Amino acid sequence: MYARLQLRKETNIERKSKIIQTALSDCIGKRSISKKDIINAQNKLEQYLNQKENLLSISNNKTTEIGIARTYAVGEDSGVSPCTNEVVNNQGVPFYPNKPIYTWQGMRFRSKAEVQMAKALDRVGVLFMPNCLARLTDPRKTDSRRNMEADFFVFYEGKWGILEVDGPSHKPESRVNEQERDRLFHHxxxxIIQRFTNSKCERHPDDVVREFLQIIKKIG
Structure with a gap:
């Protein structure tokens, strides 16, 4: 009954059919589909549609939609070979089946707090890059190059800073790893790397941005 009520909220027949198919595929061995199953199926469909939207391939001056990005690896010999079954995106946000991805202005975020931070940074007109991968060197190791991601790279008054939104996954036991990561960016x-709690970023984003930019301004 509750599952049917949840489905009634969806007016698009095609989407409703896909939601039912997704829910059924997740409920093999179960006697019935619950409201939670329908909600999970809706979330999966939204994530799938968002992923397809971000994986638009331009070919022969035409935009074609593809389920999996067809990417090309450029080798040392300057040859180019197709790499199938690999989704590549410089925005580092991964897709998790049971976790929502929030979108704003064509960018993806892990939380509502990150969206609020992006809007606040936008209001003050600074250059920022959310959830982007950076390619850097670990000077403590020989020939060490790696990818790392920051929540927000911010450029202000000729200086770069990193603003981190620490959500529920940032626990005391992970602090050592976070400090090691911050040191690598320092190297x-x-x-300037500053961390703010998820709740403060969501509730008072403008205050967070104001404080962060003041820190950048003072440190030179």
Missing amino acids: NGIA
Whole structure:
């Protein structure tokens, strides 16, 4: 009954059919579909549609929609070969089956707090890059290059800073790893890295941005 009530909220017949198919595929061995199953199926469909939207391939001056990005690896010999079954996107947000992805202005975010931070940074007109992968060097290791991601790279008054939104996954036991990660950014020239709680970023984003930019301004 509750599952049917949840489905009634969806007016698009095609989407409703896909939601039912997804829910059924997740409920093999179960006697009935619950409201929770329908909600999970709706979330999966939204994530799938968002992923397809972000994986638009331009070919022969035409935009074609593809389920899995067809990417190309450029080798040392300057040859180019197709790499199938690999989704590539410089925005580092991964897709998790049971976790929502929030979108704003064509960008993806892990939480509502991150969206609020993006809007606040936008209001003050600074250059920022959310959830982007950076390619950097670990000077403590020989020939060490790696990808790392920051929540927000922010450029202000000629200086770069990193603003981190620490959500529920940031626990005391993970602090050592976070400090090691911050040090690696320091080694690569990012002097300013500030962390703010998820709740503060969501409730008072403008205050967070104001404080963060003041720190960048003072540190030179």
